Amino acid sequence: MALGNDDVFDAFLSQRGHRTEPDSVGWKRDHRKKQCPECGGLHDPPATECSVCGWAPHESS
Template sequence: MATAPSTDDDLFDEFLSTTGHDTGPTEWEESYNKKQCPDCGGVHDTAAAECSVCGWRPAGR
């Protein structure tokens, strides 16, 4: 018998992964020589560590 997810986030992640969505850590999207924020779509230089539009940072950074 399978165990139940421990939190609502775990339950949501389980649902997303079973329906074909990626639930791993989010990183910058890259296009040509720019980085794009996955939250708001702001475009930044490759040296950016934080989105200057919405403040998003990659997980673990």
């Protein structure tokens, strides 16, 4: 099975003790706004997805 460039890089880092995946990805907070972790777009607190890039936090099952 061939690995993509990202997979090879992640394997290289994880073999050396680095974390390659965050435990959970969610909104960042910037003063009174939510900040998208993908593009940095700022949104009001009720936002459920980024209106700039379309990112939305993953729902835990």
